[in-house]
Amino acid sequence: xxxxxxxxxxxxxxxxxxxxxxxxxxxxxxxxxxxxxxxxxxxxxxxxxxxxxxxxxxxxxxxxxxxxxxxxxxxxxxxxxxxxxxxxxxxxxxxxxxxxxxxxxxxxxxxxxxxxxxxxxxxxxxxxxxxxxxxxxxxxxxxxxxxxxxxxxxxxxxxxxxxxxxxxxxxxxxxxxxxxxxxxxxxxxxxxxxxxxxxxxxxxxxxxxxxxxxxxxxxxxxxxxxxxxxxxxxx
Numbered sequence: 001x002x003x004x005x006x007x008x009x010x011x012x013x014x015x016x017x018x019x020x021x022x023x024x025x026x027x028x029x030x031x032x033x034x035x036x037x038x039x040x041x042x043x044x045x046x047x048x049x050x051x052x053x054x055x056x057x058x059x060x061x062x063x064x065x066x067x068x069x070x071x072x073x074x075x076x077x078x079x080x081x082x083x084x085x086x087x088x089x090x091x092x093x094x095x096x097x098x099x100x101x102x103x104x105x106x107x108x109x110x111x112x113x114x115x116x117x118x119x120x121x122x123x124x125x126x127x128x129x130x131x132x133x134x135x136x137x138x139x140x141x142x143x144x145x146x147x148x149x150x151x152x153x154x155x156x157x158x159x160x161x162x163x164x165x166x167x168x169x170x171x172x173x174x175x176x177x178x179x180x181x182x183x184x185x186x187x188x189x190x191x192x193x194x195x196x197x198x199x200x201x202x203x204x205x206x207x208x209x210x211x212x213x214x215x216x217x218x219x220x221x222x223x224x225x226x227x228x229x230x231x232x233x234x235x
Contacts, residue, residue, distance in 0.1 A: 004222070006209045006229060007064040008047040010200040011071040012040035013081075016193025021142035024110075024190065025135065044071050045204045047229040049222065061092055065100035072101065079103060086198040088112040089180050108183040109198040114138060116173045123166045124156055144187030150177050208232050 015038035046067045050060040072083060085104035087093045089112060097106060117137055121130040140149040153174050160167040177184070189196050212232060213225060220228075 004049055004225075005060060006047050006049050006205075006213075006225075007060045008045070008201060008205045008208055009064050009068050010043055010045045010204050011068055011075070012043040012200060013075060014038050014040050014195065017195070018193040019190045021139055021187070021190070024142055024196075025139060028114075028138075040200055042075075043200060045208055046071075046233050047204075047208050049226050049229070051222070051226065061096045062100070065096040069100040082192075082194075084194055086195060086201070088198070089116075089176055091179075094183075105189075105194065106183045107189055107194065107196060108180045110141070110186060110196040111198075111202075113141060113177070113180075113184065116176050117141075119169060120153060120173045123160075123169055141184060142186045142190065144185060146177060146181050146184045150174055150181075153177075 017038050046064060048060050048063040048067070051058050051063075075081070076083070083101065083104040084107060085097045085101050086107050086109050087097060088109050094106065097104060114134070117134050118130075120137075121133040124130075125133050137149045137152070140146070153170060157167060157170045157174070160170065186196055209229060213220060213228060
């Protein structure tokens with residue numbers, strides 16, 4: 001009851017950049033950062049919060065996606081460009097995408113998938129073995145073998161006590177990957193040169209909201225918080 005969610009997004013235009021699974025894994029490990037990676041152009045960031053208008057609750061997700069949809073229209077009014085929508089696994093956000101950016105290719109942010117993969121790894125392994133587990137299954141994801149990886153997770157789950165916390169953690173991860181499998185065709189996305197990470201929006205969450213509105217001792221009224229988010233987004 002002390003905090004309210006701010007929904008943040010970014011719209012930008014970027015050139016296609018085909019890659020292989022090896023190139024992505026090397027870049028994640030910072031062994032060989034891609035020097036020729038295209039940079040986002042004309043980035044527009046926005047944030048919003050749920051509000052009450054004349055007693056009616058207007059969801060912050062919808063307010064954000066309306067703004068993003070308007071920006072997409074301004075950039076491509078005839079709908080000729082490929083439109084990508086990168087989100088984490090939160091289902092209400094995907095619902096908003098389906099409503100406001102229906103023609104977009106929905107892609108699960110690869111780094112959110114990696115977070116769930118690391119949680120799985122630490123259930124079964126420690127140290128270097130956990131790193132090898134993550135790298136092995138991340139490669140499977142990038143090569144389009146999500147179903148095979150999930151079956152492997154299921155076999156590992158059988159080694160755990162059925163009602164243990166670890167078993168519940170594995171079940172959550174398996175459910176997450178199964179639910180999002182149609183947004184995890186990373187082999188196809190990489191071949192097409194699509195981005196697979198939502199770093200532009202993740203950085204915006206920090207720069208637009210947290211660094212200004214969540215400093216020590218701060219308390220905000222709803223109207224003031226929204227005004228500050230709008231002002232910073234415009235800036």
